[in-house]
Amino acid sequence: MKLENLTFKGGVHVPHSKELTEKKSLIYANEPSVVYIPLHQHTGAPCEALVNVGDRVKIGQKIAESSAFVSAPIHSSVAGIVKSITNITTPTGMNSACIVIESDGTKEVHESVKPKESLDKLSSKEIISIIKEAGITGMGGAGFPTHVKLSPPPEKKIDTIILNGAECEPFLTADHRLMLEMPEKVVFGLRAIMKALNVEKGFIGVENNKMDAVHALKSVIREDDKIEIVTLKAKYPQGDEKRIINAITGRKVPSGGLPMDVGCVVNNVSTAKAIAEAILEGKPLYERVVTVTGNGIKEPKNIVVKIGTKFQEVIDQCGGFNGTPGKIIMGGPMMGLAQFSTDVPVIKGSGGILVLTEEEALAEKVSPCIKCGKCLEVCPVTLQPLHISAHALKKNFEGAERFNALDCVECGACSFICPAKRPLVESIRFAKREILAKRKKS
Amino acid sequence: MEGKILNPTKTDSAISDLLIVSSSPHLRSNESVKRIMLDVIIALIPAMIGSVYFFGLNALKLILISIASALFFEAVIQKMLKKEISINDYSAVITGILLAFNLPANAPWWIAVFGSGFAIIIVKQLFGGLGSNFMNPALAARAVLLTSWPNIMSNFVLPGADAITGATPLAIMKYGAADAGASATVAQAAAELPSILNMFIGNRGGAIGETSALLLLIGGLYLLIRKVIDWKIPVIYIATTAVFLLLLGVETDQLVYHILGGGLILGAFYMATDYSSGAITPIGQIIFAFGAGALTALIRVKGGFPEGVSYSILLMNVAAPLIDKFTAPRVFGRSK
Ligand code: SF4
Ligand code: SF4
Numbered sequence: 135m136k137l138e139n140l141t142f143k144g145g146v147h148v149p150h151s152k153e154l155t156e157k158k159s160l161i162y163a164n165e166p167s168v169v170y171i172p173l174h175q176h177t178g179a180p181c182e183a184l185v186n187v188g189d190r191v192k193i194g195q196k197i198a199e200s201s202a203f204v205s206a207p208i209h210s211s212v213a214g215i216v217k218s219i220t221n222i223t224t225p226t227g228m229n230s231a232c233i234v235i236e237s238d239g240t241k242e243v244h245e246s247v248k249p250k251e252s253l254d255k256l257s258s259k260e261i262i263s264i265i266k267e268a269g270i271t272g273m274g275g276a277g278f279p280t281h282v283k284l285s286p287p288p289e290k291k292i293d294t295i296i297l298n299g300a301e302c303e304p305f306l307t308a309d310h311r312l313m314l315e316m317p318e319k320v321v322f323g324l325r326a327i328m329k330a331l332n333v334e335k336g337f338i339g340v341e342n343n344k345m346d347a348v349h350a351l352k353s354v355i356r357e358d359d360k361i362e363i364v365t366l367k368a369k370y371p372q373g374d375e376k377r378i379i380n381a382i383t384g385r386k387v388p389s390g391g392l393p394m395d396v397g398c399v400v401n402n403v404s405t406a407k408a409i410a411e412a413i414l415e416g417k418p419l420y421e422r423v424v425t426v427t428g429n430g431i432k433e434p435k436n437i438v439v440k441i442g443t444k445f446q447e448v449i450d451q452c453g454g455f456n457g458t459p460g461k462i463i464m465g466g467p468m469m470g471l472a473q474f475s476t477d478v479p480v481i482k483g484s485g486g487i488l489v490l491t492e493e494e495a496l497a498e499k500v501s502p503c504i505k506c507g508k509c510l511e512v513c514p515v516t517l518q519p520l521h522i523s524a525h526a527l528k529k530n531f532e533g534a535e536r537f538n539a540l541d542c543v544e545c546g547a548c549s550f551i552c553p554a555k556r557p558l559v560e561s562i563r564f565a566k567r568e569i570l571a572k573r574k575k576s
Numbered sequence: 577m578e579g580k581i582l583n584p585t586k587t588d589s590a591i592s593d594l595l596i597v598s599s600s601p602h603l604r605s606n607e608s609v610k611r612i613m614l615d616v617i618i619a620l621i622p623a624m625i626g627s628v629y630f631f632g633l634n635a636l637k638l639i640l641i642s643i644a645s646a647l648f649f650e651a652v653i654q655k656m657l658k659k660e661i662s663i664n665d666y667s668a669v670i671t672g673i674l675l676a677f678n679l680p681a682n683a684p685w686w687i688a689v690f691g692s693g694f695a696i697i698i699v700k701q702l703f704g705g706l707g708s709n710f711m712n713p714a715l716a717a718r719a720v721l722l723t724s725w726p727n728i729m730s731n732f733v734l735p736g737a738d739a740i741t742g743a744t745p746l747a748i749m750k751y752g753a754a755d756a757g758a759s760a761t762v763a764q765a766a767a768e769l770p771s772i773l774n775m776f777i778g779n780r781g782g783a784i785g786e787t788s789a790l791l792l793l794i795g796g797l798y799l800l801i802r803k804v805i806d807w808k809i810p811v812i813y814i815a816t817t818a819v820f821l822l823l824l825g826v827e828t829d830q831l832v833y834h835i836l837g838g839g840l841i842l843g844a845f846y847m848a849t850d851y852s853s854g855a856i857t858p859i860g861q862i863i864f865a866f867g868a869g870a871l872t873a874l875i876r877v878k879g880g881f882p883e884g885v886s887y888s889i890l891l892m893n894v895a896a897p898l899i900d901k902f903t904a905p906r907v908f909g910r911s912k
Pocket of ligand 1: 509553556
């Protein structure tokens with residue numbers, strides 16, 4: 135099998151706009167004076183605080199957890215005093231309880247943070263429990279607790295692990311820099327996942343616009359290794375789980391199914407790096423790389439930020455705004471979430487803070503659909519976005535469902551390409567919510 | 577703008593007021609409806625210039641009248657229907673040009689006005705405007721003109737200053753040059769036919785914009801390069817027509833005339849590819865082109881008209897929604 139320039143059917147070529155930060159090495163943000171750590175940062179059950187107001191906590195100390203399986207504990211990112219536990223709005227728009235910690239500047243690390251056994255000595259169970267204890271959640275966007283992904287039911291035989299290093303969202307370069315600067319950790323993380331699931335075959339998929347990262351990764355895998363670096367065509371949404379599986383293995387995850395249904399588990403490269411640190415250094419997930427970028431930022435950067443740092447503080451460390459900001463997005467421009475303010479904290483899933491200028495943020499005028507079929511051509515799921523959207527806009531959700539609205543992965547490729555600037559995925563998302571709500575009721 | 581200057585020392589709510597919060601994607605391609613329409617107009621320019629060269633100023637006059645009245649009717653009907661006036665999307669200009677392209681060069685001015693009016697008011701706007709018309713407006717108007725004023729619409733001039741009327745090559749093949757009723761033998765017809773070179777460059781009888789295969793193909797190539805159209809529809813359409821003509825017994829040496837004449841190239845590149853009246857699914861588009869090709873051949877050989885491109889496309893326009901329905905693409909990861 136030739137593992138170069140693989141891809142899937144459909145998709146769009148989006149201007150990368152990665153030049154703003156792709157050459158910028160990772161740097162560490164200043165120690166924040168106060169952090170706001172939400173207790174609900176991922177898909178799954180929210181955590182409950184393990185600390186009280188007035189307690190002193192150290193870096194890496196577990197401060198919240200949940201007894202639910204689909205949940206991941208939360209750790210302090212600073213050493214200091216718990217000032218309050220209060221409700222705030224998170225960048226995902228949720229209202230969540232949040233532990234506010236004032237740093238004392240000592241940077242004292244908690245005793246629990248120490249290297250684990252070497253990988254060959256760890257059992258599969260131990261690896262998964264280290265991952266769970268470290269509070270690792272998917273760092274590519276969805277934020278699903280990683281230990282859950284690594285615990286498939288026994289009847290699902292997993293034979294392939296894929297690390298997603300596609301980073302197909304324009305502007306974002308956090309994964310790119312990680313692969314380039316810490317390839318050993320990424321590969322170590324993959325080996326740990328392979329061991330945890332007892333799998334012999336591992337791939338790292340990287341888009342071909344990051345060849346330096348490909349070379350870096352290739353230089354750390356051994357000749358006889360079970361790991362292969364695959365280059366993928368730079369095309370959006372190459373990093374979508376089902377698309378990357380299809381590109382690398384040719385398998386198709388069934389509609390409504392999960393990667394494990396075709397024997398695959400996919401994790402982000404940043405998640406793998408976090409796993410490596412959890413094993414090698416005993417470090418829980420309390421900081422992450424954030425790409426702070428866009429024409430609305432003075433000095434775009436790839437910056438390692440402690441969870442709980444306010445967006446504004448991060449933006450200030452990147453020279454502040456360049457003119458009046460038009461839109462602030464957590465994540466990339468294709469799937470990221472527009473923010474109401476910069477008064478929100480960085481969470482485990484914050485891969486990017488993108489600031490668009492006023493001009494870039496202005497909505498374009500919507501005109502009638504000319505039935506050009508471009509949306510249909512680019513949809514990676516081969517849906518007919520124009521029809522689903524037309525039904526959704528008429529509030530005919532049954533019609534939308536008949537056109538398989540629920541299969542939409544919300545990649546936004548259709549809206550991107552539409553010459554009439556129709557709100558395709560925007561309306562499909564709305565229809566999906568209505569359809570699911572109705573299903574729940576009945 | 578006044579009051580929109582951000583003072584970084586202000587409270588965060590000041591920023592909040594300025595931010596646009598909308599759902600992703602936050603990035604749009606630079607494709608636009610206007611640009612697509614402009615590309616089609618650009619593609620039609622060579623044939624437009626050619627038509628003036630071959631048929632003289634009357635051709636130009638008809639094209640301009642047709643465009644102007646298309647724009648006029650679009651604006652008036654939108655005003656009457658209390659819709660936003662959208663003549664600046666250029667789509668009416670295209671309808672105007674295509675309608676004129678389907679007229680004989682010596683047609684009276686009011687034919688162009690009537691045709692544009694019918695195309696824009698009845699076929700386009702009363703069915704919902706841009707993107708909602710289920711038939712190609714220019715072709716539907718041509719069909720109506722042809723039934724209402726058959727004499728005017730089939731009275732073609734030959735190129736040249738003196739503007740004498742004469743039959744089109746396909747009519748010559750079907751009926752002979754002199755007598756538009758009797759069947760011609762191959763030998764008789766051959767003597768009357770223009771040379772293949774003249775067929776190709778457009779120096780022969782026919783409607784204003786359909787005679788120059790060369791100039792239409794140049795525009796078609798431009799549309800392919802700009803990705804406004806896909807090669808499949810025109811290529812399958814023309815190939816199917818050729819194959820069916822052969823199957824129906826047309827001589828191979830007449831085939832060239834069939835392909836270069838009778839508006840086939842104009843129809844295949846500029847009308848069968850019309851987005852809103854055609855099929856939209858990938859397989860549907862192939863069926864659409866195939867059907868139009870088969871029908872064109874059938875009408876030319878067995879039907880009462882020498883040409884047949886317009887009726888074939890119109891028939892397929894009517895069938896398009898059904899074709900789309902039965903050719904819905906299979907959703908990724910679904911067995912059906
Ligand atoms: S891309 Fe836009 S204009 Fe084209 S068919 Fe889809 S919705 Fe209609
Ligand atoms: S319909 Fe959904 S899956 Fe298809 S392109 Fe649009 S957003 Fe992506």
